[in-house]
Amino acid sequence: MESGRVVEKFGSFHVLHFFLTCLPALFNAMSNVNFVLLTSDVNYRCRVPECESNRQEYMPTWWPTAVDRCSRPVLNGTIKTTCTNTSFSDALEKCDEWIYETNNTVIAELGLACQPIKANMIGTMHNIAMATSMLLAGRIADWIGRKPTMIFCSVSTFLGIFKTLAPSYYVYIAFEFLEAIGAGGIVTVGLVIMIETSNKKYRLLGGVLFGYFIYTGEVIFACLAMVIPYWKNLLYAVYAPTILFLLYIPISKETLRWLIIHEKVDEAKRLIKTIVKMNKVDIDPNDIDKMDLETMKVACEVETIETKEGYTDAFKSPELVKRFLIGTFCRFTVVFIYYGLTVNSVGLPGNRNMNFLLTSLISYPGDFLCLIFMNRFGRKFPLICGYALCGVTCVLFAFVPSGLNWLKITLYLISKLVVAACYTGVVTYIIELFPTSVRGSLFGLCILFASLGTTLAPLTPSLSTIMMSICFGCSAITSSILLFFVPETNNRQLVDTVEQLEDMMRANKERSVKYRNGHENCGFDHDEESRAH
Template sequence: MGGSKKNKDVPPKVYDMWEITEKFGKYQILQYVCICFGIVFVTIANINYVFIAGDLNYRCRIPECESTEAAYEPPPWGSNESVDRCSKPILNESWSQTQSCTADSFSNLIEPCTGWIYETNNTIVADLDLACEPWKINLIGTVHSVGMLVSMVVAGWMADRFGRKPAVIFCVVGTCMGHVKTFATSYYLYIAIECIEATFSGGAFPAGMVLMIEISGKKQRLLSSVLFAYAIYVGESLFAIIAMFVPYWKTLARIIYTPGIICLALVFVIRESPRWQLLNGKTKEAIETLRLTAETNNIKFNDVITESDEAILKNKLNIGKTTVKEGYKKIFSSKQILLRILVGAASRFSASFVYYGLMINSVWLPGNKYTNFLLSTVMSFPGELISLYFMNRIGRKLPLIVGFAICGTLCIASGYVPASLVWLKITLFLLGKVVISSCFTVAVTYSMELFPTTARGTLLGVCAFASRLGNMLAPLTPMLYDISASLPAILFGVSSAVTAALITLTPETKELPLFDTVEQVEASMKVKRDEKTTISTIA
């Protein structure tokens, strides 16, 4: 009885704010699923040009010899291997229309081709007649990346100014712009719409990642990055499967851009980041969000807390006491922040440049291009497991350095492997894809944790800008084969090696809290420098 009375006198435990945000439960799972659902379709839109604007097998049309419904299949007169598909062989003067065309019907003279017959009418190449103009085809992917690049910066500003939630939903729904491309009647109109679509949708990546990482506890930050990456890989694999069964580009476009409309319903499910709400003076909304989190996760919540307890809330959530929003001058005048921007941008650039470069070049491997592309995306999945294991056991910094170094070595080695050793080239390609996939996720997580909350969206947008720059250059790498077959692989390797060296300049973030102000970042580095000085003095 005495023990029961003692227990009765003890008030029931009420979790404080920090414990609420650290507990991972149904609330975070629901938010993750909703955000990742939208990211899957943004990813598909992001890589649409790989197949929608891909190259085709085609041959020159010879009107004198073609039937009304001419097919791509090599005709009887196509045995002259010296004639490329952009040149038209000239018929002999002795040939007449009463004769059938054979290899002997042509002279040794050629002229520029003015009309083409395609293997299948499944891409933008056929509809806009871009045969023999490969630079225009490659430019579609680059223009898309330019739009994504602009979107990353704008979305970062939107996420900091208006909130993570509206930025995510606006960008996901923005993929619907892709429908307009199916009505394009000229090449330049098509690429203009491609750029606008990317500008509307690309920002979903940084905004979505920021929201996921801010609603999770310190122990779940890595999990949020891995799940976000898996959503991207699922989108890539799903796109390859859909394209395999729906080859015609207009039908394919209408299928992949329609889900953006459905994602408008996410406005009723996705919630705002309580950290952003507190930092922007929305204490009442932050309390409501935390209360909903506690109720969904079955945690007893302190109902006494009100808006007047804003300082307590910020203290519990490890948010700086200052209520003044830091401006760009203060952010970019900090040498530590500038160094972190350099490292974050370099790691995101290399990860994107190598990742998408390998993925785009996969369609040039021997075999079916859809199967090769699907295989390259599937190989990304084990990369996430590798990153998850090493980041949990070791941290972010060392695995990222080693990963980029290994990837660079594999890329350079593959560039010097003789073309006759197909199996070795494919093996190095797949191993490089696994490693860079792991680095991609670690780079995103690491850059997230390097920046303070007051400017995380904006600075992550800068890093995402660098990532889009890498994505923009990746579609152009196949053109380098005309100079040297090893040049693309060497570029991938050098980029990885330089990034590995730069990462040595920034600290490990595994056990660090999410800093909210520039002062907190600089103070943490001062503590580290003082500790090193003390150790050196003792030694």
């Protein structure tokens, strides 16, 4: 059977498989960003028991305007029936109870007034758990399969609904952690499935579609927050549907590449028949029944793997170590800037929900540009230019005068646009750089180390605008430079083993030596011939 015959045609099977893989990413995106709005600050003041009425107001007429919201004004003893502005002395006490303007965020219900570190730690703990999940999910997906790992992570998203039952801050943090550590692996496993399901022509399309579903999740969450202001009702709307991912058990499929590599011949034959039928590939079912493992590998363009490979084998390869380190830093940069800009969007002038929505919407054209440029010009060149442009716009944002808000917002949105394009592009590129035998494991490890960016992003609002912009800009420009040291992968067959990668590198090195020697000899012979004449 001809090489690649089974996987060469893109058809109905791919459309359905792509949709089933991307749908959990939509809900996972809402899970990953809800802390941005749920922990956003609200107005509050200190409660003064002697002055409060039955209908407690956030800003009553008697409240002294010069008092900050973390202090309690001290009564001067002149109070008669009701408090007035003259009922207080100049002394202040530390406040221990507050009146909130609204309870639409967890700040009010968990009593987090004047405790910004606790509020920021919700997002930080979520991202730490998510990073751990990405590492575990990549390893588990290589071990037990892409399908069961994806189903487990998708259903685990439902754990987020239990945050609405949290009676205290620490219980809320515990549920936040459990939700993220269960569901965080969706990105790792989902992207691996998208890349392994696609042929060479549509690998980038798979990554872009996956990114679009993530952005759609962010946009849907922003729209839901506008119409469902109370945080518990908002979480019900986000998490309740995820229990339906249990239906994936009978309807989703394992990736063909994983089945063949793990020599599950009977399952692979059944899946090949499904692919052939849905994509209308002209292959006789009887020919599929006669396939042996080697025939399948040829038909599905899968390289033979004689031994199982893991981290030890991967890190013995200097080329793979270089790719891993560069990929990790580029991934760190893109998530640091992407989520940093998302978190800080609620601090821009205007409505916080609208600002969050705009920064989510701008990601769509970013992915479209990624699809166009990375298919036309390859993977490396657009990423190098994208990181460089993002770095420049981030730095320029800090130095725009305060009166030019339109220019500041324009540069901010350009930065988000470009980093969104790099977000999808670099993930596709990194996955293509790793061999199949360790792809899930290395990608998970890459995401774990790179998740320092998502961990630091919720803390960036505490930095000055200049410092934040310089951090974003320097990391982006550094990534642009590092990408010069990894190879192009566009329209190249995926490498299946570490050994195959090393053989390719040795062959390339030998060709390079022969090429240089050939040019040197040509020059020498030319000189000799000239002297003879």
